[in-house]
Amino acid sequence: MATKKTISFRVNGVEQSVEVEARATLLEVVRERLGLTGAKLGCDIQVCGACTLLLDGKPVSACSVLAVDADGRDVLTIEGLGGREGLHPLQEAFMRFGALQCGYCTSGFILTAKALLDECPRPSEQQIRDYLAGNFCRCGCYQEIVQAIQSVARNST
């Protein structure tokens, strides 16, 4: 039996109220109900990082978070990064350093990197490698990803 519940949450700064099935994941609701498809389903079991969203600023695997658990909270997706003024420095750096190929993992990497830099604005290379070890880039842009994040960290004040 499908139990439904109405949740209210802020997505990319906008208040949203959606009726969801109790068992719906945050990823399903964000992608299918809100049309924000930048986060991808990769492994469906919380290991690949392609579905990463920031929930109250912390990276979560949205494939394994229930939408009802986002009730009253703040969600940031890749579409909410940057804004009218242009792209976020991380997005610019990913392009400049060539930190992506197919792009399927990219939103997850960029959001995870944002969480890292919010927590620790000047991380060491090892901290970057450790923090992002939960995201897979199957095309293998790991070196370029580290370089991109380092460049943003260097330019932060």
Next chain:
Amino acid sequence: MELAEIGKSVRRLDYESKVSGRAQYLADMIVPGMCHGKILRSPVPHARIRSIDTSKAAKIPGVAAIITRDDILHDEGIEPYYGPVFKDQTIVAVEKVRHVGDPVAAVAASSVDAAEEALALIDVEYEELPAVLDVEAALKPGAPLLHEHVRIPESGFADLVEIRPVEGTNVCTHFKLDRGDIEKGFGESDRIFEDSFTLPATQHSFLETHACIASMESGRITVWSTTQNPFVVRTQLANIFKVPVSKVRVIVPYLGGGYGGKVYPKVEPITVALALKAGRPVRVVLSREEVFYTITKHGAVIHMKTGVKNDGTLVARKCEIYLDTGAYAEIGPRVAKKSGYTAAGPYRIPHLKIDSYSIYTNKPPAGAFRGFGVSQSAWAVESQMDIIAAGLHIDPLELRLKNGYEEGDAFVTGETLRSVGLRQCLDEVARSIGWSSKDARNAEQGATGRQGGADEPRARDIGDRKSDVPTPHREAAIEAPKPKSENRRTGKGFACMIKATITPSVSCAVVKLNEDGSLSIYTGTVEMGQGSETVLAQIAGNELGIPMDRIQVLGIDTDVVPYDLTTSSSRSTFHMGKAVQLAARDILRQLKRIAAEEYRVPEDQVDFAGGKVRLPETALDYADLMFKHFGMRGGTLVGDGQVKTSVKDEYGEKSTSAFWFLAAGAAEVEVDTETGKLRLLKYATAVDVGKALNPLACRQQLAGAAITGIGQALFEEIAYDGGQLVNPNLIDYVLPSLGDMPPTIDPICVEVPHANGPFGAKGIGESALIPVAPAIANAVYDAVGVRIKDLPIKPEKIYLALERAQKG
């Protein structure tokens, strides 16, 4: 405004949409009225299907269609059998299931939930049959047969027309290569080395799973597909659903990775069958687990016997390669062929007897995976090179340089090799990791402790021989941190390779010069992460002097773009790049003619520079010339370019490959002798790219392929228990992450231009993967003196080998 320069890392055209999350992939797309399809799969490796009962499933609200064998066998509009080489696959199982995960039935319903509920209610009665689960079992006399009879298509790939299965056996393909006189060769050899190597099946694990949307309208089939070769899918769907190719339209959005796992039909036939029966569009998105049942990389067993002279000259090789092709041929026949051609490696060996087999087993089908065939043969070839080097006390690098192909050498087929940068690749990786033989390193470090195994290669530092090797890298090697503890040993190793590209093949391109002087490029090359859109735009833009922001590369729609055989085999830059270059030159020819007519000057006085038409008296923009020509701000010039390669080259010689890939890799490792734990300290990869059109994109391809190779070298492996996959998920099937990366991966582009490539460019996508596993195995041997012959190189294997060596 970025100029479309060659040899410059211009920003990729696909990047902005990808970093902002706007790029559309197939699973992001919705077609109005579409249903969701789900597939029922076999739980057993080999069984006859007694009955299928769908009556309960059909009653589930929302179910729009159910497909079983009855639908494909009794429909005159469907040819049940298909496959890229042999017609041994069916949309759903007909008589038997042949592997765990083989599709048995499919449901389309208005929601995913309803489709899954219906699937669970389909009753299938199986009569289990004995299964063959590895190549040895499959080849035993009296082994159960997977296919009693294999259907051969009327037409197929030009390079595979002569290949046939061996009737009455599980041998899908037997490729033979004989050269010289093998017995005479062994007779002339001073030493003979005999070894066996194995490697397991692995999985591509692109983060985007296979997916398809199919829709019917006015007797036409439209599919949105995650395919690497839209035109092959178009042909196969036309054959299966018995319509002309003009009635099939294939649209391909950006792919979330391909690596060979998205060539040839995958989920498209079943999706179309569902949509036909439902009378509505249907979308099928495979789960992660289903991807493991859909395609894998061939595991293999390789026996290699090599005769050499005491001075290291390779004389003779006998090699048997058994590739586990799983339940269906897929592209296994070509994998066998490519393994066979490269079983001599990139070396001159006068006497050869090569037998390469693809073998049917009751496992998921194996197919193309980045560098297929060669990544299997090279594991044996390059591991054995170091075994030979150790046995003869020759430096492994020197042994390779001594026997390695040079410009103008004859390949095993007899044809002449042109544009051969093997030596440069080897020199570059040697420089990068600071190669010197172990003796030299010990002497330089003044090491007193015993390092490595008893049977160490002993040779001179290559620096003595090659004085132009820059010194900083060698100094860096000398200053490299010493092992942290008594138990840790470091070592370095090499590998190299030669590989072919699919030949013959065809690529066509169309470019449109628009009335505002901007350019649109139409090709069938699939952007799957490799940066093809950008490189094609660079080539056309450079010819015409049009900047990057005035060029658009159109997405793929077979109704719109001209024919291309496939985006695979590292062929797009060479073939489609050239086609686009020719198409751009076609535009220049037209502009020249128009300018000459409009301004009444001889054509030879019309020139081009900086995106302008130069006349004796004036210079004008393309848009202005078009305005003058058409008499209004409207009109289009269309340029077209075609590239076809043949089984004969322009010199009239046999041509197995339109160009050859040469590459080398070198690894530095640290091994803990207490635990067997291996740490990769550095990996260097050098590929002869011909010309690096976009250096950053080239380095991405090189490092990326090397990283895939690192995963396969160190831990990737599909594990089976009986015929059951134990690890069809990304927790148990481990992919390399940042935590597994060495501190440095050094991608190096060697540039030996090819006469037929655009600006001399060759292909680069696959080569860097191939040397990784043997380079690491060779480095492990260099470090601790044990030889691992079965991939992956896990710590427990090193530990057990060390233990055996100690006891031995």
